[in-house]
Amino acid sequence: MTATQLSPGRVRKTPAGAAAPGRRRAFDRYLNPVLGAVGVAVVLASWQICASTGVVDPKFSSSPSGAFGALVDSFKSGDVWSPLGSTLSIVAWGMVISIVAAIPLGLLIGRNRVLYALTDPLISIMYSVPYVVFLPMLIFWFGIGADARVVIVVWSALFPLLINVIAGARNLEQSHLQVSRVFCASRLMTLRSVAFPATLPYILAGVRQAVGRALIGAIVAELFMGSAGLGYVVQLKTSNFQTDDAMAAIAVIAVIAVLLNHGVAYLEQRLTFWSRTD
Template sequence: MTDTVERGAPVIESRPLTELDRRPTFFARHKSLLLGLIGGLIVLSSWQTLVWVGVVDDKFASSPLGAIEGIGYLAESGMLWEPTFSTLTSVGLGILISIVIGVPLGLVIGRSSVLHGLAEPLISIMYSVPFVVFLPIIIFWFGIDDTARLVIVVWAAVFPLLINVVAGARNLDANYLQVSRVFCSSRLKTLWSVSLPGTMPYILAGFRQAVARSLVGAIVAELFMGTEGLGYVVQAETSNFQMDHAMAAIGVIAVIAVLLTRGVAWLESRLTFWSGSVD
């Protein structure tokens, strides 16, 4: 049987799809980011509208436009850059110490059934109990200087990282370990060459949580016992009833949190693309 083509009808020749045809659109590539921006704009515009119609009193709750003016004031008065740098320094040092402690310790605990049995209840308790309740003890031990604030940041960040690393080490593919045993690798070599790369998706997932919690720890420490940092700015400006300035500092904290978490998510997608996980 042969196909007939109506006389005068145009004939459209099909061609195979190229890589350019399969390339996702800009919206598809940045869908999560764009939807987040749209959601944020909806919330901010609704908030500003409630202020304009008088439902929300901006003297006590501030407003988006007032917060923008507050950012300008903080930047001009020098109350923005140094506190931001102080907070980021605490977060950076806390994360670095947490990585140095959490990753090796998690790998060792995860690969040892005895150590896991001994440490797992304590780790779960320390992670579940809010670190804020330990503030009086930390102040009693370390005072209220930078050391105490750094201890709080590390306390907040190290346990989610440790839990994820332990889980990754315990769920390591048995084939990887079998190959290591075939080549008679030492335990240290196995941890470095097999366990560490194999648990990288878990490590980066824990790192993302640790980054967020470290920022929370830094702000809490600055609120309660700081003389610098964005948390201290929020506390001081709120005490002076400068709600626009306080909300501006909170907005800067929110932007830092988003940038840190998105940056870690980007790093996670680049380093663990082979694992098949999708952000």
């Protein structure tokens, strides 16, 4: 019954044999995380071995132990907090602006044929062209301050979200709109109580894409024009041959990325449980 979504929420399937003994189920449940951890451990171990045995030069390639030491140091000294806060705040601002702008705009465009026809090519172009090419232009327009970095985050996050919201608003079920009409719901009520919830799975799929792109946008902005942020730290430390510190900053970025992704996935599970098909 639900329309196809661009990237459907995670479908959690209960293991087939419900009558299987509890030990078996616990085994199934922990198998994937355990295997995942083993995979990461293997890669880190081989890296460490290569660095320790001199196959690669740890000055250039860093090493897991060196990076971990740098990471601990950066937390001990508190050096990590300022760039972390800077990156998180521009990602947060960028996402807030993108969400506040894209949801009403997308619903409006998706429900209005003329607006859709007018904006569709523009939005497709803006979505398809790698936003990084606009970076020099954006620096030219907005400078290299924190505002300019937020602009880049919005630029990168807005369009995937907008495209998803529009797709959702265009795929409303006719039958739902008819129910709304038969019961004499106002346009506002229809938008808020029918169009918005029906679009929510698309919105959250869009948010998930947008969060990923927002983080990339923030890091790219910091690499190129930063004076703050984790991207800037990576850039600075690498230039100074402090690869351990650079790797530590990258590890922090990785943790942020994974947490953001899981956070949105959790939101999807909580808010659009009704659209799951299991």
